[in-house]
Amino acid sequence: MTRLLNRLPRRRARLVTVLALILFAGSAITPDARAEPRSFTLDPAHLHVGFLTEHIGFARTLGVFRDVEGTVVFDEEAPALREIDVTVRTDSVDTGHDARDEHLRSDDFLAVDEYPEMTFTLTEATQTGENTGTITGDLTMRGETHPVSLDVTLNKTGRYPFGDEHYAVGISARGSLKRSDWGMTYGVDNGLVGDRVEIIIEAELIREEE
Template sequence: MNKSLFGALLASSMVMTAAQAADYSIDTHGAHASIQFKVSHLGYSFVVGRFNSFSGDFSYDASAPQASKVAVKIDTNSLDSNHAERDKHLRSSDFLNTGKFPEASFVSTGVESQADGTLAITGQFTLNGVTKPLVIAANVVGEGQDPWGGYRAGFVGHTEFALKDYGISYDLGPASSKVQLELVVEGVRKQ
């Protein structure tokens, strides 16, 4: 093999290696991640809550964010709005139908850097047995070494969706037709 061809192949492999995203596990064990929801209550106030149990992984490289990926699974039975009777109703067939669909999920299909520095994470969101495209607007919080010898990366994301898009038709009025989700994700790089 001639030297210039070998050099070109070596340079090409170095660029591909540099653009490889690192793999992370979302740190739910240390409670450094959360999925919170917010829904207007009749237009007068808000019901806020969270999912206490979820897991996931992501890949990220700051120099090539388009190579990033994320996959999250949510235990819908872990819904917690700090009100036991309301939580029971939200888990019922009127809303999340957790007896039939105990898991929600998000799997990314693409990541794009936006002009304002945010990331648009496009993916398939499954809730109540329905899968539809969803876009999460995400901000990089930071990344670096932790005090325990690991490496971490963190993000905050926001999205909104209509309940009816996921087969939830319980009518609380037009002000309560959409759910806002906030995701705080801190991942520990896999070895």
């Protein structure tokens, strides 16, 4: 239920980097950002990788992953994605309830002892509008890999108005998956926990300056 994103080799950046840059380099990045392959990193103060799933039909449970790492190198002039590595630590799941979080870390769900990371690898990107697009990638979780698609919106690009005034990219992404496809079947048959998991990503990215 919580294994939304997956594991990849470690290098700092973000799942989010992927989302914004692949789709919109040609239409929404300003000229000073268009040159050669550049690296983007996550702004740790503005990252939310979350999920929603049904709880016995009464309400949906909201959770997040607190530890997300990776790297993205993107050629905005091509445009072409040169590199993407994203890793989520499964034991960083947080729903605001200790007992529930421990259950999510158990073999019923994330099995964090055996699978401490999950990864997402981009396979395809399609632009659907001036600032929107869809990305599809391989999500590896609990030792299984299946495709997941996300609808992405590029919210804004430009110089950040505070602090070091870095060049920033802001994106929102939404998608869903069936956790049972990754072997997480606890509570599905009796309706205790929903099988469908909604993915929620809100993030700001910082362009690494040369």
